[in-house]
Amino acid sequence: MTATKPINELLNMTPEQYEDFVFERYMRWCESKCDPRRPNDLQQLLANKSLSSWFINEFSKLENDFAKMVTNTHSYLKPPQINSLYNAITVQAYEHFPKPLIEAARKIKIINNLN
Secondary structure, three states: OOOOOOHHHHOOOOHHHHHHHHHHHHHHHHHHHOOOOOOOHHHHHHHOHHHHHHHHHHHHHHHHHHHHHHHOOHHHOOHHHHHHHHHHHHHHHHHOOOHHHHHHHHOOOOOOOOO
16 A cells, blocks of 8 residues: 655645644634633533544544545545545544533633733
C-alpha cells in the first residue's frame, strides 16, 4: 500500500494554514451546535477541551477516509477536485455531536473580565 501524504500536503496547504483551517472547521461546527438563546454558548463550546478533543478525533477519522481515497488517485485529480472530495467527506462531521459533552460544556461558567 502506498504511504499517504499528510492532509495539509494533499490540500496544498502549509502546516500553519492547515491548522487554521481545521480550527475554523471546529468553530463552524460549534456555531452549528449553539443555542441562540444562550449568550455564552459559543464560547463555552469552543473552550471545552473534551469537546474539542472529541471533534478532532472524529474529524481525523473522516480525514483518514479522505486520505485513503485520494492516495491512489491523487496524481489524476486536480486541486479543485481534491478539495471538493475533502469537503464532501469532512462535512459529515456536522451530522454528529456528543450530547453529553455539549451539555457538560454548557455547565461551565464563563467569567468575562473586561478590566
